[in-house]
Structures are given as C-alpha cells and as structure tokens.
Amino acid sequence: MSFKRSKWKGVLLKNNFYKKIKKKSKSSIRIFNRNCIITPICLGHTFEIHNGKTFIKLVITEDMIGYKFGEFSITRKRNLFNKK
Numbered sequence: 001m002s003f004k005r006s007k008w009k010g011v012l013l014k015n016n017f018y019k020k021i022k023k024k025s026k027s028s029i030r031i032f033n034r035n036c037i038i039t040p041i042c043l044g045h046t047f048e049i050h051n052g053k054t055f056i057k058l059v060i061t062e063d064m065i066g067y068k069f070g071e072f073s074i075t076r077k078r079n080l081f082n083k084k
Contacts, residue, residue: 021045030055034070049073 020029021041028046038060048055051073058072 028057031069034068034073036069038064038067038069040065051075 017031017033017036018041024045028048030048030050032050034049034051042060043062043065045060047058047060047069049058049069049072052075056073058069064072
C-alpha cells in the first residue's frame with residue numbers, strides 16, 4: 001500500500017541530488033535516499049541505489065519517470081529451499 005504525495009508539497013528531491021546529477025556526466029551516482037522521485041533530469045543517467053546491504057545499478061529510462069528509486073531496488077532475498 002503506497003500513499004501519494006500531495007500536489008502542493010511538490011516532488012520530493014534533495015538539493016544535493018541536483019548537484020550530483022549536474023556534476024557527473026553519465027557516470028554512476030550513488031543514492032542512499034530511496035524515496036526520491038525519478039524526474040526527467042535523471043533520464044539516461046546510471047544510479048547505484050543502496051538496498052541496505054549492497055548497491056544495485058540502474059539505468060533510468062522514460063518508463064521509470066514518476067516512480068521512486070526504491071521501487072527498483074529489491075531489499076529482500078528470495079528464500080529457496082533445497083530439494084532432496
């Protein structure tokens with residue numbers, strides 16, 4: 001269940017997030033804040049999203065705009081049982 005952010009609050013992005021995107025050109029940018037929304041500024045950039053243990057590489061495409069970074073980084077490992 002996800003709650004939508006109010007329109008009057010605007011898009012959730014940190015100030016240093018914009019600085020990182022403008023400073024780096026097409027190299028990977030590390031992100032710890034998974035609740036930031038993907039904007040058209042991010043298009044074509046490579047991000048490394050922290051899932052609590054490791055970083056997951058993600059290349060932003062047009063279809064991902066409007067979603068949050070956390071939706072693309074899986075935080076839980078699948079439990080597979082061994083068959084005898």
